[in-house]
Amino acid sequence: MEALDPRVVRTRADVLQAALDVLVDEGWDAVTHPHVARMAGYSKATLYAHWPDRLALVRDAFATFGQMPHAAPVGTLREDLVVELRSFRAAMIEHRLDRALAVLAERAPAVPELGPVRDAYVADGERPLRARLGPLLDPVGVDVAVHQLCGGVLHAALMHGAPPSDEFLDRSVEAVLRGFDLDPTA
């Protein structure tokens, strides 16, 4: 097994950050070994030594996105849902998660290897909402509520080109609480 030479760790981190930047800035087809090497300031040969093909590079780049930031659920149900939607929005604004999700949505049907990457992103993204709502609703109810909460944010970012406002998020949570007859102070 390769020793964790700090220079190797650093090189990998630099390249994967550059690959992720290219992906969210320019899209899937811009992620080529020559272009990413140029952006990261390394040789093409270095990139090929670490990642034999584009898919390996993209997959590792998505992985560096890492666990999405989630707020710890510590308040009432209303507060926790609002905080979680704000985290989702913050990840879009600060880490351009909306761009990463758009690439995964667009490419996963054509590139089967990306399906599991997309699924892992979605599962990680939805986990706190599902954990909070799971004990309170039947399974289809959880699905609908999670889809309405996440989907509302996604629809704003991907279809209207801008993440939603605070008021939108508050009202969205309010509507779901009411729509599923949930106690906001639970």
Add this chain to the structure above:
Amino acid sequence: MEALDPRVVRTRADVLQAALDVLVDEGWDAVTHPHVARMAGYSKATLYAHWPDRLALVRDAFATFGQMPHAAPVGTLREDLVVELRSFRAAMIEHRLDRALAVLAERAPAVPELGPVRDAYVADGERPLRARLGPLLDPVGVDVAVHQLCGGVLHAALMHGAPPSDEFLDRSVEAVLRGFDLDPTA
């Protein structure tokens, strides 16, 4: 102005259908004049004569998607919302609207000319819901309700890779009606 020679009309329709097929099957970067010409059974020269560049071709291809199918709103509020969401889902399944939307979501930020195409799709898609809910809710309420209804379907199709079930759509409409305190029989 060019006369509407039926052969020209036919050629354009054939090519644009092929371009749209390539777009939803293979994605944005596959839509090139040579590839679309091959798929449509016309010469590259014919394509270049009608569409000087790729963007012109893609733009016209998106336009052939035409008006999205909408059901006439003739029932109760609950029925009309359910029927509208089913139309949205049917367009995804029958015309692969989900793929077209994914391409627009992914490409519009990088290709400014696609912004208006995406916006027109979204406006056309949301129109019946907005027309039905507009008189019943304040403006932010309409936005949130439309985003939750459309976004729920979109999240299922783009992020989970499959359009939602009938039960999902019924429950989604139910939750929004309740969440916004709307009379289902209105």
